[in-house]
Amino acid sequence: EIVLTQSPGTLSLSPGERATLSCRASQSISSSYLAWYQQKPGQAPRLLIYGASSRATGIPDRFSGSGSGTDFTLTISRLEPEDFAVYYCQQYGSSPRFGPGTKVDIK
């Protein structure tokens, strides 16, 4: 089974700064079946990125995903106030699984 690790656990940044979140898989994820979700307190998760680098419908272009194999990155180019949230990566292959999450909070 594929295990995902995310780093850092918490990222403290100011609005306007760049955020770089990492997701590493214990085995290569085929065909980049890697997604990123955003979750705010009291809300359901929202799909941001699928296929490692494709933005979901309605997602601003300040969000970008990259990577392949076992190493993936979510980048938020300039943090807006509404971007402070928890971010989860997910592999959606044969046995779907989520990473533990990275919390982006206000410095």
Added chain:
Amino acid sequence: EVQLMESGGGVVRPGGSLRLSCAASGFTFDDYGMSWVRQAPGKGLEWVSGIDWDGDSIGYADAVEGRFTISRDNAKNSLYLQMNSLRAEDTALYHCARGDGAEYRWNVLDIWGQGTMVTVSS
């Protein structure tokens, strides 16, 4: 409007059972695979179970295999999760989510419900 609405949560004693439901609207339900994802209080997301559009392929997380049963009724646009032999560690908010395709695997979860809370406590 595309929508998923869960129901059936509550407080149950360890060893007890509960059946969750998820009502889908605003899309052709039988075109999509579906999943249940849970979130324990203050914790992260955990995929629980998934089912293909026709119910022919089903999967479970190791933590619930043998205790939970997923099913769907396409005529009623509904997804279900029968939970037996419940444990304290099953306490969580249970979300249903739509896969972006006919299979529950190989497809991202693009639509989520707000969840229904399950508390297992004596």
